Amino acid sequence: MxxxxxxxxxxxxxxxxxxxxxxxxLLMMLTIIGIPFGLxxxxxxxxxxxxxxxxxxxxxxxxxxxAGIMNIIWWFVGGIPIALTHLVWGVVFCITIIGIPFGxxxxxxxxxxxxxxxxxxxx
Numbered sequence: 001m002x003x004x005x006x007x008x009x010x011x012x013x014x015x016x017x018x019x020x021x022x023x024x025x026l027l028m029m030l031t032i033i034g035i036p037f038g039l040x041x042x043x044x045x046x047x048x049x050x051x052x053x054x055x056x057x058x059x060x061x062x063x064x065x066x067a068g069i070m071n072i073i074w075w076f077v078g079g080i081p082i083a084l085t086h087l088v089w090g091v092v093f094c095i096t097i098i099g100i101p102f103g104x105x106x107x108x109x110x111x112x113x114x115x116x117x118x119x120x121x122x123x
Contacts, residue, residue, distance in 0.1 A: 002053035021045035040116035051105040056119045067118030086110035
């Protein structure tokens with residue numbers, strides 16, 4: 001079932017979301033300061049390409065303090081607009097019964113967009 005839902009996701013917008021995240025990641029990595037943020041955007045690209053059956057795990061305490069500071073910086077760099085976009089699309093998809101699984105994936109991506117540092121994508 002996850003395979004079918006992932007194929008539908010990719011055909012109806014998931015591929016475009018992943019390409020946008022990958023392009024923005026490459027643009028962020030052009031500067032040395034942007035490399036950590038570009039790596040986090042690659043996590044979003046991987047998760048948005050194949051969201052059904054994948055999830056995130058916390059990478060543990062050693063990155064805790066630095067991850068918290070980087071997450072706060074991330075919010076101002078672009079995390080809040082990305083999360084709001086996923087929130088809007090999640091609500092739009094949840095209007096219909098058929099769209100609820102896709103809306104739930106947008107809510108999952110929204111959580112990752114708020115706090116990407118200190119998380120690992122598990123496929």
